[in-house]
Amino acid sequence: MDGTTLSRAFAALADPTRRDLVSRLTLGDADVNELAAPYEMSLQAISKHIAVLEKAGLVSRRREAQRRPVHLDAEALGELTRWIDHHRHAVEARMGRLDEVLTSDSAPPPKDAP
Template structure:
């Protein structure tokens, strides 16, 4: 799942769509508005996001809104956060080491 999610999010158009969907469901037309691409291209981007498990579509009468799957996005975020926290710990240790070096040798 992570591989497909990161592949899907590698594209700036799809990242913008995810950002838009974080504010609520949207139709293909609504998702297409800010882009100078065809609705067919927008639909293909949505398919990639669906295959990655990041969005779903429902049917409401004539509308087929696209919804962000918050749980899937949270799984990606949790994976990133794990490594971000490890990196922050390493940077804090490095900062402490550099601060000790700057003070000079200890007796």
């Protein structure tokens, strides 16, 4: 996932309604009517949210007869998870090294210690 796509995905997920739609889609594909049911907003508003998720590469739509189900792209979520995990591991490693320094016996005493 390139930087632009990554930025689009995180921007799309910044909205709580879109995060909720992604959560709903983890249960399976759904059409706009099914996705809109729990919300007090128009089908057009839900469609706009889906379009943002689609542009970010997080969902896709396909035609099944008269239905156009929305499908969550698990690989795109995996890319986001890998990006987050990479940075989380780097921070954890840095904090682990700091812990080692702070707890080691060879650390010099503070300058103002007696």
